[in-house]
Amino acid sequence: MNGPHNGPGHDPGSALHATPSAFTESEILADYRAAFQIAQLPMALVGRSGQILIANPAFGRLLGIPLERLAGVRADTVTGLGLDGRTRGSYHAVLRGHSERMRCTRRLKHADGHTLWAEVTVLPTRCDDSAALLTVLDISERRDLQERLRHIEMHDPVTRLPNRALFFERLTSALADSATGRIGLCYLGLDGFKAINDTLGHRVGDQLLSAAAQRLAHCATGAGGHLVARLGGDEFAVLVEGSTGTEQLTRLAEKMLAALQRPFDLCGQRLAVSASIGVVERECASTTATGLMQAADTTLYWAKADGKARWTLFDPERNAHRMTRQSLSATLRRGVERGEFTLEYQPIVGLADDIVRGAEALVRWRHPQFGTLGPDRFIGLAEENGAIVPLGRWALIEACRQARRWQLDHPGRPLFVSVNVAVRQVWDSDLVSDVASALRDSGLPSGLLQLELTESAVMGSAGRPLQALQDLSDMGVRIAIDDFGTGYSNLAYLSRLPVRALKLDGMFVRGFRTARHLNPADETIVTSLVQLAHKLGLTVTAECVEGPAQAERLRRIGCDTGQGWHYARPMPADHMAALLAGRT
Template identity: 65%
Template sequence: MSGTPEGPGPTAGTPRHSAGPATTECHTPWPPVGAECSEPHGYRAAFLAATLPMAVVDHEGLVVTANEALGGLLGRPASALTNQSAADLLDLAADGRTWHAYREVLHGRRSRFRCTHRLKHPDGRALWAEVTVVPMPGQVAGAGDGSVPGRVLLSVSDISDRRELQKRLRHLQMHDPVTRLPNRTLFFERLSAALETPPHGDSASGHGRVGLCYLDLDGFKAVNDTMGHRIGDRLLAAVAARLTDCAAQDGAHRSGAHLVARLGGDEFAILVEDSAGTQQLTDLARSVLAALQQPFDLAGQRLSVSASIGVVERAVAGTSATGLMQAADTTLYWAKADGKARWTVFDPERNAHRMTRQTLSSNLRPAVERGEFTIEYQPLVGMADGVVRGVEALVRWNHPQFGMLSPNRFVAIAEEDGSIVQLGRWVLQSACRQARRWQLEHPADPPLFISVNVAVRQVWDSDLVTDVAEILAETGLDPSLLQLELTESAVMGSAGRPIQALQSLSEMGVRIAIDDFGTGYSNLAYLSRLPVSVLKLDGSFVRGFRYDEGAHPSPADETIVEAMVQLAHRLGLTVTAECVETAGQAERLRRIGCDTGQGWLYSRAVAPERIAELIGTRPMQG
């Protein structure tokens, strides 16, 4: 039995009379074949000659009379059906819900019943039948006044053709025309069912698991663009066949068949219901990569493709279709970012970092407007006398959720989404204003210069020259007291507008420093053509100045630094050593000829009030 009985039920606690259509043709039930009735012979003739299988059934469910069409459907003479149980003939008692609804109509407590289920035809074929039961015209059944319950008219419609058409239409709606695989709609339908239905009756233990391999072909767009969509479609169909083979082989050795679907474009998914664990999924992903790496022969074209695969495996309990697909999409992105042609397993810790990154990205611009950023300053100290010459402005984000964040947590994000322009201008303006304030508060001491980091995107996406000029004019800070720091790779890997902007800033009197020098191009000859004033040696060189375990210094780093310092001085540049942590390092750097030093030996980055105390003095060391 299949389908759901139709028709309104009775009012709770109250028997309901039959609601058959009113008629004055005949007020007595139809008699069996051969009995006399003065009025309904026209109806009886139509009943007997009808091609629709029908029967009159009494209140006990027994056939009073049936037409030849019903007899032909059931493979018996119509007369042989008399006094037979209609429920037994049509298998109406196989389903409890259907049986109850049918009995409700027989006893006048329901006005109509309809259900759909499979019947076996006498010729052996199965057919889909729609069974309808309604009260006979003019019957008053179950009146509750002692009257005899009326009879009902039962009809059976063969709807096999309609069901087959519906099945074909559903198949077309649920399958991809290019690969013949299930499409996105059917995939999500099956996925949702897998997450809702405990496998093998395991609902009590909650041990059911589900796995997903979500893959994307690498470089498929190039195939479409260079060879046309016809070849592209053939490639997709060939890929689908190999995925199906891989899934079938894995399913044959595991828990059963897997669903392979095309989700759109060149994206495919393999759903593993009742997964045996992550190892099963990674084995499947490995076999898929190996299968796809074999060349494809398509209409004389020999093509090779690869795929990136995101692998997710988890318990069914607590997993939603949306959550599983988000994890799979994230993991697929990781596989592509890690180099493509590989599979990557979902990592909760890595995902948490990504979510944190997304949160920071979405909050960056509003955070500037809300004033969540602050600036700390780290002294730049003269190596010869230990006096503070300037400070570097280091921005901090006082995030309401994650606490105080250092620049390495958010500057790269700001550069990616462009918010570095807004943030960078605020830092530049705040730092220049603070430098001018120190100058006015300590007129007897040499003024400190302020060093501010600048991203290349600030040069490309804004008029940095104009911004600097306006800020200097607004704060009254002399241009010679402003130093702008750019990384070595950013400066030397740029051309055109960035170089022109640096040249204009240098002509204005602003000093240009290359930060982290020695980690990028390290092309000192190129420096002669750039408007650079200062080199800041990367801290990795300075850390190499430490003594090894045998108390003997390693001279390699010292030799490199000495050579760079000498060449820089010959080019008219000053040198700042970063990450100075010990007095021994400071002494060796001073002996080599470094001009200034910066690091924890002198001071960590501190609030502006602490810098004010250091002006004109030697900072504490150690």
């Protein structure tokens, strides 16, 4: 059924087909020009030479320039397209018809002096009389909103200082472009802040942070406008982008310390805090943002460890030592697994007859990077990270095996081996089981094994450690107190502990070197300790015997055995075997 508009003879597409012929070219061009003139979007036609052919009123209003004055003006001068080479090249590529579009953001200047942010777009027109259509969109409000959001994103809400993100952005930029080629950093932590925050609450803590931030900002402004940022918690950083040397940084650190040491009056209370500051200054070319921050963090740690309320300058040698410690700590367990450790033995000699009675096993680390290391370089680290347990177990097994070999090779006199045991081995492992296994697997009689524990460890023993010592003694193992006289010196414990021997610390016998420098007090102390030990049924070994005068005095006093360079330095197992083979 035909509708009212599609009766017989009506072509629905006839109107469309007739449209092009319904308007003349001049009428279409007039419409385009009318649209161009009334459009709210600022526009201009640009000729092939880059001059404005015609601009619409919106374009003139945007820049505050009358239309008649815009004609013939170079478009890149009023829109900033010629300010940098990359943008200028893209713009001219469109004018020459080599590119389909270019767009950029520019800050433009209005005729009355104020500035605005605009998005400038250039499109080719492919017309005979013009090369491109230039449009300019005012994005000032959008830009302002973005900047406000960025400010919120990049600033700490408590102190209103730049936050960690903005700090690292500026730091990276400063490393790439420094006026002096150098950069400086003061990394600061408030001393005592946590106690204030925990006792008085976060509101007071936040007020303290804000007040401290104001003082730091004042110091930085007065010193040259350096960036002050809160990195988190009670930690702040002051970035000196064009450093002139360490003196500039240390002066700034002193100024900040003095500012923060003044009391803070907050919430009706007077609060006192101090600060610790790590100071780093170096060439930009030789560092990275990560490297600089690692150095600053390390130096702040030093400042706190050295007593707080001070600044500390980064020390490459001290840092190298720290890095070495970290490297050693991280590779200790793997070193045990890879067989990098070895034992040396120092003879323990009878003072009355100069006969070797035993040997102390001393651990050495043949480190692939740092060479052979003595126990003073790694035992403390091993105790800290727990590697002392597998290391101590290995030393025990190896010493028992070696002592058994000596016994078999030289059956005439029994030679005991003395092995150091750390307290952590008692707590973190089954020492009794480890010792029993080492003796059983090696075949060494229990009476030829002596375990040395420090006085400070043994004298406070109770519970599990004390039971372990008793069990070991019941097995026949000798228990000795090492470095006796330097720890608790609670002599009452000697009657309660299963101790068989005392090893006098070397500080007591150093004064015995010559009669000329003899300190009567040293001889009195050693004599008393030896007599007390003998009355309790203990033997006494003097450590650090370095000369014949010392050995003779100790023999006269009644010491049982001596150990030190006077007799022999620590030696490999095969040298010890040769020494034993030559004894009488």
